[in-house]
Amino acid sequence: MTMSYHVQAGLLCCKGALRYLVLGWLAVVCAGAAAHAAQEPEPRPISSTIAMIGAGDMGQALGNLWAAAGYRVIFATRHPDRLGDVVERAGHGARAATVAEAIDQAGIIVLAVPYAAEPDIARAHARAMKNKVLVNVDNAIERRDGEIAKQAEAVGEAIYSARLFEGTRFIRAFNLKSAHSFPTPDTVDSAEFEVPYTVNDDSVRPIAEALIHDAGGTPVYEGGLENAREY
Numbered sequence: 001m002t003m004s005y006h007v008q009a010g011l012l013c014c015k016g017a018l019r020y021l022v023l024g025w026l027a028v029v030c031a032g033a034a035a036h037a038a039q040e041p042e043p044r045p046i047s048s049t050i051a052m053i054g055a056g057d058m059g060q061a062l063g064n065l066w067a068a069a070g071y072r073v074i075f076a077t078r079h080p081d082r083l084g085d086v087v088e089r090a091g092h093g094a095r096a097a098t099v100a101e102a103i104d105q106a107g108i109i110v111l112a113v114p115y116a117a118e119p120d121i122a123r124a125h126a127r128a129m130k131n132k133v134l135v136n137v138d139n140a141i142e143r144r145d146g147e148i149a150k151q152a153e154a155v156g157e158a159i160y161s162a163r164l165f166e167g168t169r170f171i172r173a174f175n176l177k178s179a180h181s182f183p184t185p186d187t188v189d190s191a192e193f194e195v196p197y198t199v200n201d202d203s204v205r206p207i208a209e210a211l212i213h214d215a216g217g218t219p220v221y222e223g224g225l226e227n228a229r230e231y
């Protein structure tokens, strides 16, 4: 955490107090945004519950940090029954669920899957994700993801994903950092690294910044998703 963040946050001297203040505020911001999204038939309360779609290297690195920071973390994959060890390592009330259940219960969804999995996930779940916050850490890599990587690169990976998940409040972040270089909950307080991020909706910036801070990073706002072409 940088001094300027503490200053901007009101010179709170206790980091734990700041964290819970941010979480409470996050819930209010999200709920306000959901109410604003308005004409949805059944407006749902959005909370600081995070659905981690993907529980591999990236999903665990981030999920463990956010669980320790006080978010309610739900790990979801195609095989949630195999996530016992993942949930145990994360602790702090983290649990496993199907992708549909996790999305239903979360206000913030994190996609940490191979890029080629995104179209299937979008077909099955994009509708349920509308108006929710979507953090995308995925990179399109041709040797792993095949043709879709070429298509995504042509328009920009963030723009391509945001079109798949149309209607989400989309944040691209964390995709530049190796999963193995993240701090752990034990070392997060002394971590120093920058996290460039782009968004499709300026109102989601405070949420992006809170998530980055709570993972130990310093947010660097890069503008709209078109600027994510640079990284």
Ligand SMILES: NC(=O)c1ccc[n+]([C@@H]2O[C@H](COP(=O)([O-])OP(=O)(O)OC[C@H]3O[C@@H](n4cnc5c(N)ncnc54)[C@H](OP(=O)(O)O)[C@@H]3O)[C@@H](O)[C@H]2O)c1
Pocket: 053, 054, 055, 056, 057, 058, 059, 076, 077, 078, 079, 099, 111, 112, 113, 114, 115, 117, 120, 121, 137, 138, 139, 140, 141, 174, 175, 176, 177, 178, 179, 180
């Ligand atoms: N690793 C890094 O250092 C790093 C750094 C920056 C960005 N990234 C990007 O982050 C993304 C995740 O990378 P990773 O290294 O964490 O991958 P990983 O270790 O291979 O984990 C992928 C996870 O996605 C799940 N998954 C795959 N298909 C799915 C589907 N259709 N629905 C739900 N879950 C699905 C897998 O579980 P099941 O197979 O059980 O479903 C697994 O838990 C990739 O796009 C990668 O390019 C990775």
